Amino acid sequence: MKIKMKYFGMIAESLGKEEETLDLDIKMVSDLSDYFLSEFSRLEEMNFQISVNLNIVPAQFELSENDEVALLPAFAGG
Amino acid sequence: MLSTKEKYRYSRHILLDKVGESGQGKLKSARVLVIGAGGLSCPALQYLVAAGVGHIGIIDFDTVDESNLQRQILFVPDDIGKNKATIASQKLSKQNPYVQFDVYPEKLTNKNAIDLFEKYDLILDGTDNFSTRYLINDASILTARPFVYGGIYKFEGQVSVFNFENGASYRCLFPRPPAKSPNCSEIGVLGILPGIIGTMQANEIIKIILGIGDVLSGKILNYNALTADSTRIAIKKSDKQIQNILDMRDDFKDYNYDYFCETNHDNKKVEKIKEISSEELKQILKTRSIQVLDVRQEWEMPKIIELNAINIPLGEIPNRLSELDKDKQTLVCCQSGIRSRECIKLLEKQGYSNLINLKGGISSW
Numbered sequence: 001m002k003i004k005m006k007y008f009g010m011i012a013e014s015l016g017k018e019e020e021t022l023d024l025d026i027k028m029v030s031d032l033s034d035y036f037l038s039e040f041s042r043l044e045e046m047n048f049q050i051s052v053n054l055n056i057v058p059a060q061f062e063l064s065e066n067d068e069v070a071l072l073p074a075f076a077g078g
Numbered sequence: 079m080l081s082t083k084e085k086y087r088y089s090r091h092i093l094l095d096k097v098g099e100s101g102q103g104k105l106k107s108a109r110v111l112v113i114g115a116g117g118l119s120c121p122a123l124q125y126l127v128a129a130g131v132g133h134i135g136i137i138d139f140d141t142v143d144e145s146n147l148q149r150q151i152l153f154v155p156d157d158i159g160k161n162k163a164t165i166a167s168q169k170l171s172k173q174n175p176y177v178q179f180d181v182y183p184e185k186l187t188n189k190n191a192i193d194l195f196e197k198y199d200l201i202l203d204g205t206d207n208f209s210t211r212y213l214i215n216d217a218s219i220l221t222a223r224p225f226v227y228g229g230i231y232k233f234e235g236q237v238s239v240f241n242f243e244n245g246a247s248y249r250c251l252f253p254r255p256p257a258k259s260p261n262c263s264e265i266g267v268l269g270i271l272p273g274i275i276g277t278m279q280a281n282e283i284i285k286i287i288l289g290i291g292d293v294l295s296g297k298i299l300n301y302n303a304l305t306a307d308s309t310r311i312a313i314k315k316s317d318k319q320i321q322n323i324l325d326m327r328d329d330f331k332d333y334n335y336d337y338f339c340e341t342n343h344d345n346k347k348v349e350k351i352k353e354i355s356s357e358e359l360k361q362i363l364k365t366r367s368i369q370v371l372d373v374r375q376e377w378e379m380p381k382i383i384e385l386n387a388i389n390i391p392l393g394e395i396p397n398r399l400s401e402l403d404k405d406k407q408t409l410v411c412c413q414s415g416i417r418s419r420e421c422i423k424l425l426e427k428q429g430y431s432n433l434i435n436l437k438g439g440i441s442s443w
Contacts, residue, residue: 006309008300009231018305047256055312056251072300072311074252075229075236076260077267078118078206 001026003063006070014042030059032069048073079103084176088130096290106132106176108287111198113186113214114138115162117149117272118228119204122280124152126202127170127177129284134170135198137182138163149269186210188331191217200286201225202279208255209335215240215248219323220330224286224295228279233268233303235275238313239282242295246315251298253319255339271303328441329416332375332392337420351422353437359409369406373421374413374440382443385411392417395424404430411436 002023012018026032029050036043049056051070052063063069080088080102091097091105108131112119115138126134142150142157142165150162157165167179182194186205195201195217203214203225211227218225224242228235240248278299285291300309326333354362362368363384372387373395381387390398392412402408408430410418415438422433436442 008302008309009234013232018302045257047252047254049251051311054310056314070309070311072298073231074208074256075231075234076206076208076211077230078114078116078204078228078272 001063001065003032004066004068006068008070009073009075010046011043011048011071011073014046015040027062028059029057029061029063029069032063033059036071043071046073080106084130087176091129097288101288101290102130104287104289105130105284108200109133109135109198110200110202110283111135111137111194112202112204113210114140114204114206115150115152115166116140116146116204116206117230117267117269118276118279119202120150120152120166120276121273122202122204122228122276122283123166123170124173125277125280126283127174129280130174130176131283131287132176133178133180133198135180135182135194136163136166137184137186137194138166139183139185149267149272151273186213188213188217188333188335192221192330195221195223198223200283202283203227204276204279207339209339211248212255212338213335216323216326216330216333219247219320220327226279226282226286228272228275230267230271230275232265233271235271235278235301235303236298237275237278237282237294237301238298239286239293239295242286242293244315245295246313247320247323249319249323250316251313253316268303274301274303326414326416328413332412332417334392334420337424351419351435352433353415353435354409355437356442359436369403369408371402371408371410371421372412372440373410373417378413380440380443382440387411392421395421399428402430407432407434409434409436412439414439414441 002021004021006019007015048071052067088102091102092099110131112123115136140162141159142153142162144158147153152166152169161183163181163183167181201218201223205211214225218241225240227238227240282294286293297310297312370385370387372389373392375391376389388401410421410433412418415436418435422435425433
């Protein structure tokens with residue numbers, strides 16, 4: 001299914017882009033985090049949360065076609 | 079309540095329907111604690127002081143460094159080497175003589191946090207590291223004070239209000255700290271960014287005091303200074319996360335936040351800790367003996383005689399490892415089961431295995 005991805009902070013920096021559309025054979029949010037962690041293992045140390053259509057969702061949330069998904073890391077600085 | 083001179087000073091506020099004299103009075107009666115006097119706090123403080131927030135506490139142990147001046151706009155070269163909280167309050171007193179200041183040139187720790195938070199209505203988080211941020215979150219839950227969060231990374235910032243009217247907490251959004259997230263001194267930051275984010279934090283404080291607008295609670299705002307995009311994402315409150323903190327009230331002062339931030343990002347490791355209830359332990363003790371380690375302070379009561387426990391307070395564990403038989407199965411206990419978990423993680427790092435946590439601690443005996 002096609003999902004619109006948006007990345008913030010060090011995740012955008014690490015992936016070298018702030019947004020893109022992905023076409024993946026997945027169903028749940030947990031599948032999506034598995035995809036990112038296996039493709040880009042460096043994201044593991046960033047401990048991001050995932051939002052779907054601007055709501056933080058749990059891992060067992062089911063994705064739908066054209067969902068807007070964001071990966072949100074925590075920022076330390078101040 | 080406001081003098082004629084104050085009414086004139088704040089006249090542009092008083093003219094606003096949503097503020098008026100009563101709103102200005104609320105600002106005057108408000109008490110705000112600002113944690114850290116760095117990039118976020120400098121602009122936040124300037125606006126809180128200008129707005130006439132009547133009582134402001136500033137806590138920071140750190141001193142001004144020349145490299146701070148690019149963004150920490152309260153400081154000038156003559157301030158280098160001096161304590162930030164002290165200098166900030168001196169400058170700000172001149173800015174508005176109607177504001178009272180409390181200066182704490184020290185570090186916020188779990189030993190002083192509760193007493194300090196209780197003296198104020200609202201907390202502004204201007205810190206630059208995760209261990210202090212989790213400490214602020216937990217102390218704000220335990221004292222029922224909202225805290226206004228700000229965090230920055232290079233060109234992006236986040237703002238949110240946590241623990242507001244029983245709303246979501248920082249742990250509801252980020253239950254665990256990341257393994258790695260460098261702060262501004264390590265990776266650089268666009269100097270104006272903390273200015274923008276800190277000012278947004280001050281705005282949330284003012285809204286809460288006045289009771290106007292929509293407080294940024296239950297959502298987090300992400301701002302990108304390069305694209306001027308802002309994204310608001312809704313956060314779901316986790317009653318379990320908040321209850322965990324309320325349950326550790328007795329253990330709060332012994333919680334090791336630095337250690338939590340160094341180790342707790344790996345969730346699997348935490349879940350692997352074996353736990354038994356006091357009922358199960360009673361059953362085991364009927365058939366065999368077990369090495370019991372009590373990590374409470376020596377004065378903490380009650381002592382359970384049949385456990386025949388070795389008492390080593392958590393903080394002394396690293397220096398007193400020799401008192402434990404490494405080959406024996408060991409049950410670790412404390413008052414509520416939180417410190418003992420910390421201890422197990424610490425012992426596992428030292429190569430100990432076969433460790434069991436007493437769920438619910440001695441309180442459940």
